[in-house]
Amino acid sequence: MHQYVNAEQKKDLSRHLSVKCNRNSGSKVTDRLQPVEPLKTEGPSIAEIDSKRKRESGVTEASPMRLRMEAFIKEQQDEIVRDLERIDGGAKFRRDTWSRPAGGDGISCVLQDGNVFEKAGVNVSVVYGTLPRAAIQKMRVNHKALDDPSIESLEFFAAGLSLVLHPHNPMAPTVHLNYRYFETMDKTGEGKAWWFGGGTDLTPSYLFDEDAVHFHKTIKEACDKHGRDYYPRFKTWCDKYFYIPHRGESRGIGGIFFDDLDEETSDQESLFSFVQSCCKSFLPSYLPIIERRKNMSFGKNEKAWQQLRRGRYVEFNLVHDRGTSFGLNTPGARVESILMSLPLTARWQYMHEPEIATMEERTLNTLKTPKEWA
Amino acid sequence: MHQYVNAEQKKDLSRHLSVKCNRNSGSKVTDRLQPVEPLKTEGPSIAEIDSKRKRESGVTEASPMRLRMEAFIKEQQDEIVRDLERIDGGAKFRRDTWSRPAGGDGISCVLQDGNVFEKAGVNVSVVYGTLPRAAIQKMRVNHKALDDPSIESLEFFAAGLSLVLHPHNPMAPTVHLNYRYFETMDKTGEGKAWWFGGGTDLTPSYLFDEDAVHFHKTIKEACDKHGRDYYPRFKTWCDKYFYIPHRGESRGIGGIFFDDLDEETSDQESLFSFVQSCCKSFLPSYLPIIERRKNMSFGKNEKAWQQLRRGRYVEFNLVHDRGTSFGLNTPGARVESILMSLPLTARWQYMHEPEIATMEERTLNTLKTPKEWA
Numbered sequence: 001m002h003q004y005v006n007a008e009q010k011k012d013l014s015r016h017l018s019v020k021c022n023r024n025s026g027s028k029v030t031d032r033l034q035p036v037e038p039l040k041t042e043g044p045s046i047a048e049i050d051s052k053r054k055r056e057s058g059v060t061e062a063s064p065m066r067l068r069m070e071a072f073i074k075e076q077q078d079e080i081v082r083d084l085e086r087i088d089g090g091a092k093f094r095r096d097t098w099s100r101p102a103g104g105d106g107i108s109c110v111l112q113d114g115n116v117f118e119k120a121g122v123n124v125s126v127v128y129g130t131l132p133r134a135a136i137q138k139m140r141v142n143h144k145a146l147d148d149p150s151i152e153s154l155e156f157f158a159a160g161l162s163l164v165l166h167p168h169n170p171m172a173p174t175v176h177l178n179y180r181y182f183e184t185m186d187k188t189g190e191g192k193a194w195w196f197g198g199g200t201d202l203t204p205s206y207l208f209d210e211d212a213v214h215f216h217k218t219i220k221e222a223c224d225k226h227g228r229d230y231y232p233r234f235k236t237w238c239d240k241y242f243y244i245p246h247r248g249e250s251r252g253i254g255g256i257f258f259d260d261l262d263e264e265t266s267d268q269e270s271l272f273s274f275v276q277s278c279c280k281s282f283l284p285s286y287l288p289i290i291e292r293r294k295n296m297s298f299g300k301n302e303k304a305w306q307q308l309r310r311g312r313y314v315e316f317n318l319v320h321d322r323g324t325s326f327g328l329n330t331p332g333a334r335v336e337s338i339l340m341s342l343p344l345t346a347r348w349q350y351m352h353e354p355e356i357a358t359m360e361e362r363t364l365n366t367l368k369t370p371k372e373w374a
Numbered sequence: 375m376h377q378y379v380n381a382e383q384k385k386d387l388s389r390h391l392s393v394k395c396n397r398n399s400g401s402k403v404t405d406r407l408q409p410v411e412p413l414k415t416e417g418p419s420i421a422e423i424d425s426k427r428k429r430e431s432g433v434t435e436a437s438p439m440r441l442r443m444e445a446f447i448k449e450q451q452d453e454i455v456r457d458l459e460r461i462d463g464g465a466k467f468r469r470d471t472w473s474r475p476a477g478g479d480g481i482s483c484v485l486q487d488g489n490v491f492e493k494a495g496v497n498v499s500v501v502y503g504t505l506p507r508a509a510i511q512k513m514r515v516n517h518k519a520l521d522d523p524s525i526e527s528l529e530f531f532a533a534g535l536s537l538v539l540h541p542h543n544p545m546a547p548t549v550h551l552n553y554r555y556f557e558t559m560d561k562t563g564e565g566k567a568w569w570f571g572g573g574t575d576l577t578p579s580y581l582f583d584e585d586a587v588h589f590h591k592t593i594k595e596a597c598d599k600h601g602r603d604y605y606p607r608f609k610t611w612c613d614k615y616f617y618i619p620h621r622g623e624s625r626g627i628g629g630i631f632f633d634d635l636d637e638e639t640s641d642q643e644s645l646f647s648f649v650q651s652c653c654k655s656f657l658p659s660y661l662p663i664i665e666r667r668k669n670m671s672f673g674k675n676e677k678a679w680q681q682l683r684r685g686r687y688v689e690f691n692l693v694h695d696r697g698t699s700f701g702l703n704t705p706g707a708r709v710e711s712i713l714m715s716l717p718l719t720a721r722w723q724y725m726h727e728p729e730i731a732t733m734e735e736r737t738l739n740t741l742k743t744p745k746e747w748a
Contacts, residue, residue, distance in 0.1 A: 246702040318692035328620040348716040
């Protein structure tokens with residue numbers, strides 16, 4: 001439990017930083033990726049060094065992990081966006097890109113009111129910045145590499161891919177994914193501490209056991225290749241994190257969640273490989289589900305129930321998700337990217353309770369007691 | 375500013391306590407007010423003493439302020455509910471009442487999907503309880519009466535009336551009201567410290583200047599009878615409190631807001647009289663507005679814009695309203711009463727901006743720069 005709390009504090013921080021990425025962009029967005037404008041210091045900044053590296057020799061297995069993670073999530077974003085556009089068969093994603101003067105950039109891809117998706121957001125953000133001493137001290141608990149009390153500030157890098165899909169059809173579940181990499185460096189760009197975080201979870205309005213089993217099994221297979229204890233450990237963590245205490249229910253039927261994975265769990269190369277497997281398992285975990293649910297018939301009552309469940313999604317994201325609240329409380333954050341996770345529409349009905357022995361009641365009961373699915 | 379923060383801390387506390395009112399009731403509600411079940415201690419509890427007082431001699435001007443405030447807000451609730459049912463001309467309020475074993479009770483009146491109102495909630499809660507030392511210390515900054523370091527715990531009483539109305543018609547504004555009284559007592563029920571808090575504010579999707587002027591003028595008149603500086607002071611406080619920092623805009627066009635009004639502002643009798651005037655000015659401040667807007671014609675676009683503004687209302691209430699988040703984070707709170715303030719439906723659209731030189735843009739501009747209306 002103690003370990004969990006520390007990891008959560010760190011998650012706040014990394015999300016906070018990924019939000020700060022956009023602080024100098026405001027609502028100004030452009031249609032293409034703008035060049036990085038480095039911060040003027042004595043020597044070249046790490047962002048400048050990295051930028052030069054990428055220009056001159058591209059990104060290979062010999063590149064620093066931060067460049068490999070950045071390249072990987074940008075590729076994944078493109079692949080996911082392509083497949084989702086195919087599934088939707090109608091709307092295209094709107095693509096907003098921006099850069100921040102101190103280094104880093106972001107790409108928000110959002111599809112709204114499509115054939116299949118009511119709202120779908122796939123977001124990449126990359127940030128270079130400086131961590132003050134107070135922030136380092138908060139992190140020291142978990143990362144031995146940060147244990148030097150003489151350090152006054154550290155350079156950091158954060159890169160993450162986030163995704164939330166809200167389909168129109170109440171039979172088709174909402175899905176969320178986020179994978180991120182965090183690194184601290186000295187002035188020359190030499191790595192000090194690093195960790196991976198992330199996960200994916202499914203939120204059905206109507207629970208179909210076969211969907212839950214398929215989703216969890218696909219993720220479990222991706223996990224099992226890298227560590228036998230990964231899936232059970234991260235499945236439990238997910239159930240704990242995506243819980244709405246004031247409702248006494250989970251946001252959905254879970255998946256995996258982890259944070260703060262560093263050398264105490266495994267070496268950097270193995271963990272990167274693990275995160276890659278997780279990320280690549282996303283399309284196989286979700287596409288068969290959306291394919292079989294997107295055209296199911298439904299009526300007004302099913303739509304109304306979905307809207308109530310969307311209300312719960314909003315409650316979790318705005319009240320309990322530390323990343324979201326931290327982001328929203330950060331002056332200058334790009335709010336539209338943070339809140340792209342909210343559904344297009346939601347509903348709050350006083351004292352609503354599903355009728356006994358209905359699919360709605362069965363779904364709600366499952367959200368009150370997390371189950372094993374794989 | 376310092377004064378403001380302290381008042382806010384106290385507001386957290388009083389809302390926290392009013393929420394705890396329901397902790398033993400869970401979702402069990404009854405159709406009528408149940409008798410108070412007092413906590414078993416050596417002598418009779420203050421709730422028992424008060425209950426006996428009310429039974430034997432009713433509530434008069436000679437009664438303790440807590441009984442007068444309770445009686446006043448319950449009368450007001452009935453009067454407001456009656457007038458709103460008349461305005462709606464269709465739906466009736468559902469009335470849920472409960473009591474808590476340690477003393478106190480609550481009445482939630484909610485009307486959903488009526489002719490005029492999409493959702494209307496009018497809630498009273500009355501709480502008796504014990505404040506631990508830590509909570510007393512937090513309060514001491516503002517209340518001289520609590521300055522005795524030998525006090526280990528204090529009995530407290532809190533009573534409040536809250537109201538939120540969300541009309542269907544996008545031309546008709548949402549309105550919120552809350553007035554509350556807080557008191558600490560020694561074991562015999564003798565008062566130690568007391569204060570009043572509350573306010574009312576208007577949230578239009580479409581701004582009609584005449585509505586804003588009428589609302590503010592009516593409140594100002596109520597304030598002016600009691601103190602020439604009240605309206606300007608509480609109007610500014612309201613603009614500060616109902617602000618959504620992450621959007622850089624106010625929730626609405628304001629009204630008044632105050633907290634922590636005690637003997638430093640005026641004597642108890644005068645402040646009660648002030649709060650009564652405020653409360654009684656509610657129907658005159660809002661009814662003419664809803665009467666002239668409820669049947670205005672509107673189209674799909676106006677409804678969609680209203681839904682976006684409802685999304686902002688949800689953002690303020692779930693992210694920034696201290697009372698709501700505190701309540702939701704209190705184990706055992708009656709969540710349905712806390713969240714009755716949320717609209718029936720809301721919408722979040724990525725990167726939505728109103729078109730130039732429209733009523734939507736004009737309304738939004740006003741929310742970005744609070745104006746003087748009275």
